[in-house]
Amino acid sequence: MTFTNFGTGHSHSFESKFIELVPDQFIRISDTFDAPGWSANTTKTISLQTVSCGTAIEIYHEGLPEVIPAEMCYLGWQESLLQLASLVEANIP
Numbered sequence: 001m002t003f004t005n006f007g008t009g010h011s012h013s014f015e016s017k018f019i020e021l022v023p024d025q026f027i028r029i030s031d032t033f034d035a036p037g038w039s040a041n042t043t044k045t046i047s048l049q050t051v052s053c054g055t056a057i058e059i060y061h062e063g064l065p066e067v068i069p070a071e072m073c074y075l076g077w078q079e080s081l082l083q084l085a086s087l088v089e090a091n092i093p
Contacts, residue, residue, distance in 0.1 A: 003076075012038075024048060038065040057081070 004011035013034045020028040031042040042063040049056045059077055064070060 014042075016044075019043070024050070033065065035065075035067075038067065039063045 001016070002011050002013040014031045015034075016029050016031050018027065019030050020026070025048060027044075027046045027048075029044045029046070031044065033039070033042070042061065042065070045060045045062075047058040047060075049058075061070070061073055064073065
């Protein structure tokens with residue numbers, strides 16, 4: 001995946017690999033960045049919990065490179081989940 005800052009034109013890419021998957025519980029993913037000097041030990045753990053109104057999700061990043069502010073990951077996940085919802089939720093007028 002590649003992220004590009006349209007304001008600056010700078011981008012960074014990474015490759016993700018699934019390292020553990022427990023259906024209906026959690027997904028663990030490792031990321032490797034293409035930028036020299038960035039952390040090669042980044043992992044994401046996505047925990048899922050069934051709740052009365054759907055599914056609660058908790059996302060934990062470990063080893064995030066210092067050049068990527070945690071706030072940007074938080075906002076990125078929010079945007080990604082909103083876009084996913086628009087694809088899978090029913091649109092009932």
